[in-house]
Amino acid sequence: MMRMEDDVILKVEDLATSFPTRTGLFNAVDGVSFALKRGKTLCVVGESGSGKSVTARSILQIVDKPGRIDGGSILLARPDGSITDLASLDPRGRDIRTVRGKEIAMIFQEPMSSLSPVHRIGTQIGETLRIHFGIRGQAQRERVLELLRQVEIPRPETAIDRYTFEFSGGMRQRVMIAMALACNPQVLIADEPTTALDVTTQAEILSLIKKLQTAHGMAVLFITHDMGVVAEIADDVLVMYRGKVMEQGPVEQIFHAPANAYTRGLIGSVVKLETKAEVRLKRAPIPEDAPPLLDVKNLSLTFPSGLKAVNDVSLFVRPGETLGIVGESGSGKTTMGRCLLRIYDPEVGTMVFRRPDGHSVDIRTADRGDLKDIRREVRMIFQDPVNSLSPRKTVGQIIAEPLKLAGMKGREREDRVAELMQQVGLEPAWRERYPHAFSGGQRQRIGIARAIAVKPRLIVADEATSALDVSLRSQMLDLMMKLQDELGLSYIFISHDMSVIRYMCDRVAVMYRGRIVEVGDTDQVVHNPTHDYTRALLSAIPHPDPRDRRIHKRFRYDAAAPVALTHPLPETLDLS
């Protein structure tokens, strides 16, 4: 008979999961061992491709085909006192199905796709109750309402008969949690449950999980790539890299006395982003009275749907300066950035850009010819390093394209491409390769090379680092600052991530629902915010230090009608 220590509920030993690929077996999980204790939270942390999600999926035997578990054991202490090895169960058998949902529940990253759009909330949560306990009818409805109350969904009596698409991302994730809790599981596996959410919503969900864990005494296996989240919620931490465990231990030890080099690097790159970049601290401040390079006044854009995406926005950028635009999804920051390049045409306002010859031109009303010139001086770096590079062109062709269109030819163009590639840290010898041969960080470097190819003066960087792993983020920012100093660039840096803004921006504008609620020097905004929304945003950011957990004491901003539901719920259902 297998035995486990008293408080251990799930014990994984030497777990190995592999995927057959064109070039042989890929070991996604390679000899991972850990123990999950009652009432405790174990965070599995790692960058993309580290195998943390596959580990979680292996426990429930829901690894995507053709992946399979090659070895190791997953021991689960059952409520009746026996111990079952989940790894030995048939993935489609009856035994594993009684475990799934009932004893081990899972919540996923994408609340959009993990709920069915054709069933009502109540039906979806009720399904679990019906399958595992056979609860039906009124009793089922009562239990579902109780669950919805537990996950703090407003007006549960109305919400129970709604469809998932009527809810915002955060609310959907609450529904997912309610579903997971339906059978009082002993173990909750949360696979990046807050990654797709805004930072303020993330804080709410983290608090909720913590609260429910205390109430139900669950063990939580929390998978994340965000060290800040780990520091806020973990009891124990497991650091993974390329399918292997790098280090594991109590959260204090991982953050303050990491033994492994990889862990040290990871913590280091996170902590680095907690302060301002050194090169920026050393640099002399930009003179206050320097004439602005771009001066935006009263800019507004309304979409055909009637949404005021950009609402009376005014801001300016001085030469050599980095202006950060921070805000949550839907705040209009990306739309505003795209207006600056006239990808969208704003209806009202002025965007006065000072040309190198001294005279100014309004981008909003510029004609075709002027616009073409302006777009050589104002460039853009895109968020998605995959989508923004044509997969059908070689890296050399991609970087050469703006040069070609600017009329540069032959040998000169080739040399310039090589020079640009070196400048952004790529080997010129790789110019014949296609984008698919590069990692995310390298693709973003290609995007930067394309942006600086025609010697611009202002670059609009739209979430340029958010698709990258944290260890690459600071490198990308360092590269951008190096280029800024070398080429005399100004940046408008759009991000939802306060830490990257704090790291490199001189000034920051906070956007909320199409408006700029606060503008100021980065230091002043970060340490002494004046607007309540800024305070709420800052206090919701997870702080990568387990000795200083703040998220549960955060400031909540709900002055301007919290958007709990994407569509406001009418008091009575109106089907007309």
Place this chain on the structure above:
Amino acid sequence: MTDITHLPPATEPSLDLHNRDIAVAGQWRLFWLKFKKHRIALLSLVVIVLMYLVAAFADFIAPVDPNATNARFTYAPPQGLSLLHDGAFHPHVDQLKMTLNTESMRREFTPDPAKPLSVGFLVPAQQPYTLLGFIPMQTKLFGLVDPKPGDSLYVFGADRLGRDIFSRVVHGAKISLSIGLVGVFMSLILGVTIGGISGFFGGWADIVIQRFIELLRSIPTIPLWMGLAAAIPVGWPPLRTYFVITLIVSLIGWTSLAREVRGKFLSLRNEDFVIAARLDGMSEIGIIFHHLVPSFMSHIIATLTLAIPSMILAETALSFLGIGLQPPIISWGVLLQEAQNIRAVAQAPWLLFTPAAAIVIAVLSLNFLGDGLRDAADPYESVS
């Protein structure tokens, strides 16, 4: 999972030796690598190539003239080809002995093993012919070594007039396989132009074109074909009729392609890399030809391949109904006309099964090939 990053980040892209050639592989190479994995599609490609070779060299492969009649061998059954005779390699068929059954008033054929007729390869043709229309030839791929009057070689039997079904099916491939290509080529031009206009200009042009497509698709096809076919003057030479039939078939066939092209235009127009090209100062025409067209070219090829079988089936249906091609032109549909009455089928089932098998094999192979191409059409989804 596809994007493995390093700490400290590697200066070399995350590639092992196997992937080094993938790194510099362009769109068409990746396309081929992915297509190769689809075994059935690969096999179908071989079948299709063989069929087109047969169609191109029909005069060489068909042992006899497809229009040569022989009253002696009305509804003669297939003669089994044997490779061995008296233990030695000697390909031959047995001579057919014909007796008249006076009760049923039918001719009955029995093979006579005592009289083997030698079959040889690269035998002299009865009449000189020109291969592909310009190469004068004197030999056939195979045939009777020394044909005398009364000898026969019917590999798949003979029809009502004693014509060789095998030779007719081989010649039918010429028309049946090419009518698909010509029709599809016209659909391509119509579909890409109209779909491109619809997707690129949008607005009113888009609405009008899309409603027109819906209208076209709502018309029942067979009555439409019949109406259009009735408009073809009876006195026209068969080849002109053939050309007009392809036109009629393609007039219906372009709609799905037009929608595909329009959809691609709409989805690609807002891709980041297209916006990036626009910001680089590229003109709209430049964007269409540098970015949009290469992006959906492979999709179009796949759609076209899937359109050929429907064209072949359309021709067959039209000809079978007697409103498409007419004898003396030989196509698979025309051959099936012979098998229209139940008596002929009961007495000589090879009239039905031989051309039908050719059609089924051609259509199935083209469909599998199209499936394989479609799966490979976007090679960037799984490679990295």
